Amino acid sequence: MxxxxxxxxxxxxxxxxxxxxxxxxxxxxxxxxxxxxxxxxxxxxxxxxxxxxxxxxxxxxxxxxxxxxxxxxxxxxxxxxxxxxxxxxxxxxxxxxxxxxxxxxxxxxxxxxxxxxxxxxxxxxxxxxxxxxxxxxxxxxxxxxxxxxxxxxxxxxxxxxxxxxxxxxxxxxxxxxxxxxxxxxxxxxxxxxxxxxxxxxxxxxDKYSGSHTLRKLLQDNRAALCKEPRDKIYGLVGLAADAIGFPVDYRKSLIEIWKDTMEFMNCRDLLPESDIIPFGGLLKSLLIGTSLGPLEQALQPYELRPNSALVIEDSSSPRVFKLQAYIVGCIIAIGPSTGEIISSMRKADEWAAEIQQNFGKELGDAHRENDILMHTIQDSDDECLASTCFSHVSNIRWSGSLNFTITNCYEFVIRDNKARYGLSHSYGQLNDTLPAAINSHLFLVKNPWRIETPWKMGIASRLAQPGDLVCWVRGVERALILRVTLGEYKHNFQVFGTALFTNDIENHDPHHATRLSWFREGEKLALQIDSTTIYVLLA
Incomplete structure (x- = not known):
């Protein structure tokens, strides 16, 4: 004792x-x-x-x-x-x-x-x-x-x-x-x-019955006490049958140990796809707790470096995590920042006009959702808004294909919005020291396969652009913004920040898992992300 x-x-x-x-x-x-x-x-x-x-x-x-x-x-x-x-x-x-x-x-x-x-x-x-x-x-x-x-x-x-x-x-x-x-x-x-x-x-x-895997030990002993949070992981590594070679270093930050553990499990195929998000959440609660955690250690200021050597394009790398994403739709418009929509009546009117232009047949539902969004922003403090979404760019870039209908819609949206996007938003040149709340913008989204779009708007990272895809991953309400570079046969994909829809900002929609069943098989996309992106999703 x-x-x-x-x-x-x-x-x-x-x-x-x-x-x-x-x-x-x-x-x-x-x-x-x-x-x-x-x-x-x-x-x-x-x-x-x-x-x-x-x-x-x-x-x-x-x-x-x-x-x-x-x-x-x-x-x-x-x-x-x-x-x-x-x-x-x-x-x-x-x-x-x-x-x-x-x-x-x-x-x-x-x-x-x-x-x-x-x-x-x-x-x-x-x-x-x-x-x-x-x-x-x-x-x-x-x-x-x-x-x-x-x-x-x-x-x-x-x-x-x-x-x-x-x-x-x-x-x-x-x-x-x-x-x-x-x-x-x-x-x-x-x-x-x-x-x-x-x-x-x-x-x-149960020592020799398969229960002494690192994942099972961490799950079964999550309530065990220790003074040093790093020991929540290190204290069980020696007992785990599948943790030989685990990197132990007390000089590392909690975020680094979180990433070490995720990547160690991933590179040894110890994490099925369905367990990546739940296990990441368990690790985060063990090391950091339920708070946001030291995000500044995970998030690095984004720079426009399309050919950066830091980008990983090898899908077999242990740093690449593979998940299924549900494509909610394409961003069709980027609105003012969360601060501007409250402080400027002119900006609010322009935003209402944008909604009217894009949702003529669903105008009643769109205005109702917009009112909820405005009231939620108005009632939220800067700290709350700052934790809504993050301007994080994954260092994983991969090639794949989209459903033909979604591809056509994406091309149309990019062409239609390119001139306006170039004039009104200088993405990648904003001051990275600004609070996230100032750098968060409203967005509108449409699902090209649907007659109606149930989730029409929300708050997105400052990096979001018209034509980006917005995707959900099972088990996480926060959405990912996916940048697509179109090619003749294959397209390049990369995560460019996160977003939240109105329902999630307002009351953390308890039916998130249920609403994923609304999507059809063709609206799924094989996603590749790094451990930092998983942490950002869980933040």
Missing amino acids: WGNEAAKKKILLNSSEFYVGENLWDALHYLRKSGDPMPIWADAICINKEDVPERNRQLPLIKWIYFRAKTVVVWLGKKYSRYQSCMQVQTSQEVALQATSQDELQKSAVASETPTESIQAPKALALGIDEKAGMNANNEEREMVMELCADPYWNRLWIIQEIGRARQKQVCFGSLAMDWNAFIEIVTLHNSSCEGPLRLNRLLQ
Whole structure:
């Protein structure tokens, strides 16, 4: 247990004074009294956690330290000493002798082909459980077990690897000691909960059943506690069966570790397409929480560099994530910024005229949606609007084809709007230091396959242009803006920022997953994006 680390106790280490936490000090005293001198490894002593390079070197070794240790000791603290009367007290020599006796029983069972279940009763006696007290389930013993199960020790993340890698485990609390199996037996006898040590024991039992993949470990232990957020990932890597070669570096930012994990999983085909967004969201919640997070580390100012060496065009690269996108439609007009639509009546009128020109047959629905959009912008503060969409350009560019009808519409929109676009918006030359809210613009969109367009407008990144496609990815309300460079047979695609539709800005449409079923198969597009774009979608 961490214990009260503020209270430091002095020990002699290589003849020099060294200070440790009170709980470790108690553990060392307990082990000294328990038997013969023995070498002991404790991370608080053996690793200088203030030295990041040393920490990086030591972390990959920890899994082997616990794996090769003769015994891993679980020290729960001396506060349980008051329960000494209800249990048989054992020294470490007695535990060792009983473990030897148990080994002999096991060997005998194997030699006679006797099922190991048949030796459960002798095992209980050999491991030092007061069988009579256990069978009678006396109140004092039950109270002790309930307190043991509620001990915050079991919520610590690092114990999952430490106990999971151990060959032999000894549980020590107060003046008591028992091996792991005996401990689980007595806990099971008095406790119906599946949490605490019983949850950890189930994890150990499933060790070779496929549950010790990095993805499963992260999912199952997302509530485990650690002081360093990086340990949410690093603390489970040593136990994961599929995480050999995982890059560990405490100098990296949380965003970098998020990207490392996503790309590590992707390059080893450990992430099915359907899990990319949910897993990315899980990682983000583990490392950063539910807030937007340090987006400035993920987003770099965009520069017009069409032939940049940073662009990845190799679809087999581990940095390329492949998803299915639903094409909501083509942008047919870009309006004023969110600030201009409120501050300038003239801009508001021009925007209303644009709506009238493009939605003559759906004018009532279009004006209703526009009123909702205006009220939402008016009622939102700058900070809220700044988190609406992002001017992020993916460094993945790929080739593909569109449905013929959508291609024709796209060409028409580009030709029709090219002159107006060139005069009214100098995209790529805006000041990147401006707040995102100032750089966000209103947009109109039409679906060329439909008689009606259910989602007509919203707020888009400053990089959006008429003729861009707006796409949804399953599991994320924020839309992607897709720039298409038309070719004779194939077209080039690249993500140019994000957007939100009116319903999503207003109340985060709870029916997002349902509305994706509205699309036909021909309106899907094979999307290729980088990890940063996934993070931006989840922000």
